[in-house]
Amino acid sequence: MKILIAEDEIILQESIVKFLKRDAHVCETASDYHEAVSKISIYEYDLILLDINLITGSGLDLLKLIKREGKKIPVIIISANNSIDDKVEGLDLGADDYLTKPFHLTELNSRIKAVMRRGKYDGDTNITFNEIKVNTEGMQAYVNNKSIPLTKKEYDLLVYFITNKNRVLSKEVIAEHLWGDNIDAVDNFDFIYVHINHLRKKLTKVAANYIRTVYRIGYKFTDEDM
Structure with a gap:
């Protein structure tokens, strides 16, 4: 599975990549909004892990762009923002899940599997x-x-x-x-x-x-x- 990790915390970004690569996922990264926009416009992904607070822009704006362009890519928001308003806005914009930092990588992996089952695999393993x-x-x-x-x-x-x-x-x-x-x-x-x-x-x-x-x-x- 090919995953884009749009996350500006480099240590967390590298930890996620290292963990997911253990299952042989292809992981690509973007640390800022413009880099993420560029990669999404050029390449196809099975899943996007999206931080709300990217260096040069908002992850929610990126989510709006993805949905506006009709790209059917599952998105899991990973954010330090634990407010109900942020969660509601992200989910209303079309995110498939919302995970608040800090989180265990094993939980992230379970969320990824669940989202893929619901979406690409029609709820089945x-x-x-x-x-x-x-x-x-x-x-x-x-x-x-x-x-x-x-x-x-x-x-x-x-x-x-x-x-x-x-x-x-x-x-x-x-x-x-x-x-x-x-x-x-x-x-x-x-x-x-x-x-x-x-x-x-x-x-x-x-x-x-x-x-x-x-x-x-x-x-x-x-x-x-x-």
Whole structure:
């Protein structure tokens, strides 16, 4: 999962990144309002952790911008402001949860999982596509109820494909989503072909071939005729 942490307290920011990376999440950071706006305009995220008091602006203004532009990104506000008015305003603006500082990182992790279940995973820990089922809590994939061995990147690819089924995904979008904005420095995307081909081979041994190549563009995970 790819997460943007918009937080101006660098020590807390680094602690959150270190904690979430233990579960192999791709974490990117922004310390001020303008940096956060820039990243949200360029990149896609599965979740945003948003501090109300950013260096050069308000996190609530950033939340307004996200909703105004129709971006369906789950947002958890993390703030030292414990007033009812701030909580109500944040939730009324469309935040999915509100966590007051200080907090335990384990609680933050539980809130993230709950928000993702309610949103992207439709309230379930399992996501399915025909005979394929993925348990997002155990990070395990099954075909016809039999587990299939996947590397972490193959698992992330499968989840990304299923949650974006029937959508054409460019190689650049896939790479950036799974490896972060540092991918901009990469000269080519040969490593993407390797990971996708490995996943495709494992799936086609036990399931239909749902990973379709879209010539000169990227890939589409679908059971529709192309």
